[in-house]
Structures are given as structure tokens and as C-alpha cells.
Amino acid sequence: MYEFEFTRPASVAEAVAALSTEDAQALGGGQTLIPTLKQRLAMPTTLVSLSGVAEMQGIRLEGDGPLVIGGAVTHAQVASGAGAYPALAALAGQIGDPAVRNRGTIGGSLANNDPAACYPAAALGSGATIVTNIRELAADDYFQGMFTTALEEGEIVVAVKFPIPDAANYQKFVQPASRFAMVGVFVARFADGVRVAVTGASEEGVFRWAEAEAALTANFTPDAISTLTVDADGMIGDIHGTKAYRAHLVNVMTRRAVSASA
Amino acid sequence: MTKVTMTVNGKPASGDVEGRTLLVSFLRETLGMTGTHVGCDTSQCGACVVHVDGKAVKSCTMLALEAEGAEVATIEGQAAADGTLNTIQAAFQEHHGLQCGFCTPGMVMSAAALLKDNPKPSEAEIRHYLEGNLCRCTGYHNIVKAIMAASGQDVSAIAAE
Numbered sequence: 001m002y003e004f005e006f007t008r009p010a011s012v013a014e015a016v017a018a019l020s021t022e023d024a025q026a027l028g029g030g031q032t033l034i035p036t037l038k039q040r041l042a043m044p045t046t047l048v049s050l051s052g053v054a055e056m057q058g059i060r061l062e063g064d065g066p067l068v069i070g071g072a073v074t075h076a077q078v079a080s081g082a083g084a085y086p087a088l089a090a091l092a093g094q095i096g097d098p099a100v101r102n103r104g105t106i107g108g109s110l111a112n113n114d115p116a117a118c119y120p121a122a123a124l125g126s127g128a129t130i131v132t133n134i135r136e137l138a139a140d141d142y143f144q145g146m147f148t149t150a151l152e153e154g155e156i157v158v159a160v161k162f163p164i165p166d167a168a169n170y171q172k173f174v175q176p177a178s179r180f181a182m183v184g185v186f187v188a189r190f191a192d193g194v195r196v197a198v199t200g201a202s203e204e205g206v207f208r209w210a211e212a213e214a215a216l217t218a219n220f221t222p223d224a225i226s227t228l229t230v231d232a233d234g235m236i237g238d239i240h241g242t243k244a245y246r247a248h249l250v251n252v253m254t255r256r257a258v259s260a261s262a
Numbered sequence: 263m264t265k266v267t268m269t270v271n272g273k274p275a276s277g278d279v280e281g282r283t284l285l286v287s288f289l290r291e292t293l294g295m296t297g298t299h300v301g302c303d304t305s306q307c308g309a310c311v312v313h314v315d316g317k318a319v320k321s322c323t324m325l326a327l328e329a330e331g332a333e334v335a336t337i338e339g340q341a342a343a344d345g346t347l348n349t350i351q352a353a354f355q356e357h358h359g360l361q362c363g364f365c366t367p368g369m370v371m372s373a374a375a376l377l378k379d380n381p382k383p384s385e386a387e388i389r390h391y392l393e394g395n396l397c398r399c400t401g402y403h404n405i406v407k408a409i410m411a412a413s414g415q416d417v418s419a420i421a422a423e
Contacts, residue, residue: 030323099394
């Protein structure tokens with residue numbers, strides 16, 4: 001790692017001030033950022049840890065929903081504390097391994113927007129709202145392609161608001177070495193329709209599968225999408241799986257998610 | 263350099279570290295506690311697992327300054343002061359849960375974290391929990407057996423395939 005200053009502010013306001021320094025970088029749980037720094041792929045002058053910000057802790061249910069999760073809440077805390085939204089708790093419990101889940105945070109995952117991360121699928125599939133220090137962003141506007149989000153320089157994910165669907169499920173085809181999703185599909189059925197969000201598959205990062213959403217809104221069964229396909233063009237192709245393989249997996253994992261949530 | 267202060271195995275510990283100093287480097291190089299190992303240095307292998315405020319973490323992927331004020335537990339604190347092994351360590355010895363021993367500190371700390379949350383895990387739960395701890399010698403069977411034994415369960419059903 002290159003040398004950097006480390007600061008651990010106690011409030012969002014102090015964190016925002018610290019992040020206004022040139023080349024300052026926010027640090028969530030560090031499970032992606034620290035390996036990135038070790039490889040010298042980033043050279044921040046100041047690392048601003050968000051782990052001491054009390055306002056970004058905690059999980060609370062507002063009435064019947066949304067479920068509001070602080071940006072610095074760890075995957076392990078969501079897995080054990082998001083019982084009001086079981087599909088989300090189950091997703092969090094499948095990220096990485098136990099030690100990684102004790103450090104990695106939801107805000108860090110969403111800010112990084114890794115194309116194979118699990119949380120982007122949950123946020124987009126649930127139609128969540130990303131709450132930052134300056135505004136609220138609909139998930140549909142927040143994700144803007146691989147490792148790209150609507151966040152401005154120095155903007156922090158303070159919390160995430162998840163509406164709670166009538167039924168939901170996440171199916172992850174694990175890439176066994178990294179434990180990221182080779183393909184992961186989050187399906188959520190609300191009174192006004194079904195949302196389907198796919199991670200791990202596309203070169204554009206997490207995306208909604210509109211054709212499947214329409215078919216499942218009309219008929220929430222795996223058979224409703226058995227003949228639907230996604231175009232292999234634009235899928236990720238690498239040593240772990242070809243574009244066609246991932247395109248195939250999108251359909252398979254979507255059907256499994258519908259079966260598991262119906 | 264910044265001063266960091268924490269509790270390690272129940273005793274106060276402090277030292278001057280850089281922002282980039284990893285928790286594992288602080289433990290090994292500043293405190294001289296080399297029981298915690300660095301295997302892969304990429305948060306894959308789990309040889310560096312310690313507990314921070316009761317939670318298992320990979321100390322190669324946490325900055326020392328993030329542990330300011332924390333209670334840290336390492337492999338050095340597992341045995342009694344007179345060297346008597348704790349239940350998990352004794353079970354690893356009894357069931358031959360190690361060969362070269364490099365992964366063992368992390369395995370023992372992960373096992374301790376598992377048994378704290380789940381005192382009677384099934385074989386499948388143990389194997390799943392150890393996803394982030396790699397062992398290149400044993401093939402895992404004897405590690406799983408040791409953890410089953412440490413939890414007071416019958417191990418005869420776990421076959422060494």
C-alpha cells in the first residue's frame with residue numbers, strides 16, 4: 001500500500017468534511033478497498049473510515065416498511081438483524097465468508113457497485129432508495145454500469161431504504177474461488193408488479209430483466225419465463241464462464257428464485 | 263505515525279502505527295505476537311483470523327487503526343497461562359486436525375467464533391462456516407472432526423474419505 005493519512009470521524013458531517021480533501025477516499029469495511037490498496041491500484045491521500053459514524057449504524061423497520069439499514073451496517077448484521085425482510089437477510093448471509101461478512105458493509109458494497117456483488121441485485125430488485133448525505137436516489141437511477149454509480153465525489157451512502165415485497169428470493173450461482181456471484185438473480189413480487197434484478201452477468205453491471213418482469217407480473221410461476229432468453233451479447237465472458245453460459249444461467253437462476261419465493 | 267491502543271487477549275496493548283499498518287502487522291511486528299499468520303494476504307485463506315470485539319475478522323484486511331479501543335483475541339490467548347490447551351486446540355491435537363499447522367491459528371479462531379454462535383453445529387454447518395479458511399494439508403476431514411469433538415458431539419460418523 002502507498003502511504004495515506006487515516007481518519008475516523010464520528011459523524012456524517014465530519015466524514016463529508018474529511019472527504020473534501022483532495023484524493024480522499026471513504027473506507028467502509030475495506031473488504032474490497034484494502035486488497036485494492038495492497039495492489040497499489042488506488043492511491044488516496046486520506047482514508048476516511050466510516051466505521052465510527054453512529055448515524056450510519058443500525059437497522060430499523062418504519063411501520064410495515066421500509067426497512068432502513070445504515071450504510072455502515074455489516075453483512076453479518078443484516079444477515080442476523082433484517083428478519084423483517086427474510087430474502088435480504090438470506091442474501092447478506094451468502095456474501096463472502098463469515099469473517100468477510102463481519103467487516104464488509106452494505107454502503108461499501110453499493111458504493112463500489114462490483115458487477116458481481118450481491119447487494120446491487122437486492123437494491124435494484126427491491127426498488128430500494130439509496131440515502132446519501134445530500135439526497136435520496138431511486139435504485140433505478142443509482143446504478144450506472146460496472147463500478148459506476150450516481151454518487152458524486154465525496155458523497156456517502158448513509159442508509160438504504162428497502163420496501164418490503166410480498167414475496168422475494170435471491171438465487172446465487174457462486175463462483176467458488178471468489179464467492180462472488182457468477183450470476184445472481186433477485187426476484188421481488190409487490191402488489192403492483194414483479195421486479196427481477198440480475199448481477200454477475202452483464203458487462204453493464206446489475207440490470208433489470210424487463211421481459212421476465214412483465215411475464216412474472218402476469219403469471220408468477222417459473223413456467224411463465226421458461227422460453228425467455230437474454231441476449232448473450234453484452235454478458236460477461238471470462239475463464240469462469242462464457243457469455244452464452246451466463247445468459248443461460250440468468251434464466252435458470254430466475255426460475256429458481258421464483259420457485260423459492262412463490 | 264499515530265498511537266493505537268487496544269486490548270489484546272485481555273491485556274492493554276499500544277504502539278505507533280502508520281495509517282496503512284494492517285492489524286496483523288501490528289500484532290506480529292509491533293507486539294511480536296507471531297501466532298497469527300499471513301497466508302495469502304488477499305483475504306482468501308483465513309490464516310490471519312482473529313476476533314475483534316468478539317467477531318471473527320481477517321486481520322490482513324483490517325487496518326490497525328480501525329481496532330482502536332477494541333477487544334482483540336488471538337491464538338496466543340486460547341491456551342491457559344500454564345500452556346494447557348483449550349477444548350478446541352486439544353481436539354485439533356487429538357483428532358490430527360493439522361499437519362503443517364500454518365492454517366491452524368485461523369482454523370482455531372474461526373472454530374471458536376462458530377461454536378460461540380452455534381454450540382452444536384452439524385457437519386455441514388462446520389464445513390460451510392470454514393469456507394473462508396483454507397488448508398492445503400488435511401483435506402479438512404480431521405479439522406471438521408476436531409470441531410465436532412470440541413462441541414461435544416460424536417465424531418464416529420465423519421469418515422476420512
